Amino acid sequence: MLLCVSCAACGAGNTNDNALSAADLYGSGHTDKSTSQPSSTVTPQAEDAAPWVSPFDAYFLEGEREHVVDQARDRLVRACMTSQGFEYQGDAGGSDDADSSANADFAATWGPSDEDTARQYGYAAPSTANRDGNAAASASYPSGYMHALINEENTGCIDQADARLGYGDTWFSAMGAYEKIRDDADAKALAANKVRQVMQQWEACMSNRGYANRDPRELVGKYADRQAGTSPDTAEQKAAMADAACKVSTGFMQIIRESYTEAERQAVLDNQATMDQIKQLSETIYANAKRELA
Known part of the structure; x- marks a missing residue:
């Protein structure tokens, strides 16, 4: 949470429970004209064949370019903290796996979509325990460290580094506009006819297995409070496996991804000036980062 690009990027994407982009503010349509895909055409392999990519992603820094900005920020923050008498300990909770973050967001929102993952983890994302554990292990800092790093007055070393970048x-301001654009797009995605249809198919499948849930997010919420790093009990494991099997048999996640892609692609077209401004700002930040590392 200490990295402002990551904060700015992820935080805006998470203002509603269904915001699902890779690294969310780096980055996630034409009008929805399609109907629910017959389940017979969907295979387990098709559910997670490739990472989902949001149409918003092209307007934000990703991959190596994002890494350059992170390196520049780290250098600036480290120098600032040293000047205040602290040894900068870095960000304990970060993740370098940008390619999988979009799928991790889907899993956190909708639950598992394959039975092996469901059997092993239930409704806990596989990476959650590691991140929480790292953060907990580094939660103790010298007196004054956190205020020097980041504070409500926006005078911390991270604030200074981000301003320089x-x-x-x-x-x-652009991020505020983006949050609204994205939230509206995601609401349209979930309201699409094909999403309602596949939700009904999933509900019927779960009913046949003895569950009365109408939406996978109900089960995600039910088991959300399990302590990270602990194993699912039998009830959670069985529910997660049934849920995953029904997602596969109905093509649930494929349709969810398609609907998000369509709604977000249209949102980009409808708000092209704002998205172009974000892209230009991102390019300027990247150029500033390269200058700091030169």
Whole structure:
């Protein structure tokens, strides 16, 4: 949570429970004209054949370019903290696996979509325990460390580093507009006819297995409070495996992804000026980062 690009990027994407982009503010349609895909055409392999990519992603820094910005921020923050008498300990909870973050967001929202994952983890994302454990292990800092790093006055070393890189008022104003654009797109995605249809198919499948849930998110919420790093009990394991099997048999996740892609692609077209501004700001931040590392 200490990295402002990551915070700005992920935080805006998470303002509603269904915001699902890879690294969310780096980045996630034409009009929805399709109907629910017959389940007979969907195989287990098709459910998770490739990482989902949001149409919003092209307007934000990703991969190596994002890594360059992170390196520049780290250098600036480290120098600032040293000048205040602290040894910068870095961000304990970060993840370098940008390619899988979109699918991890889907799993966190909708639950598992394959039975092997469901059997092993239930409704806990496989990476959650590791991240929480790392954060807990580094939760103790010297007196004054956190205030020097980041504070409500926006004078911390992270604030200073981000300002130097280009995360100023214009960026955060654009992010506010982006949050609204994305939330509206995601609401349209979930309201699409094919999503309602596949939800009904999933519900019928679960009913045949003895469950009365109408939406996979009900089960995600039911088991959300299990302590990270602990194993699912039998009831959670059985529910997760039934849920995953019904997702596969109905093509649930494929249809959810398609609907998000369509709604978000249209949102980009409808808000092209804002998205182009974000892309230009991102390019400026990247250029500033390269200058800091030169």
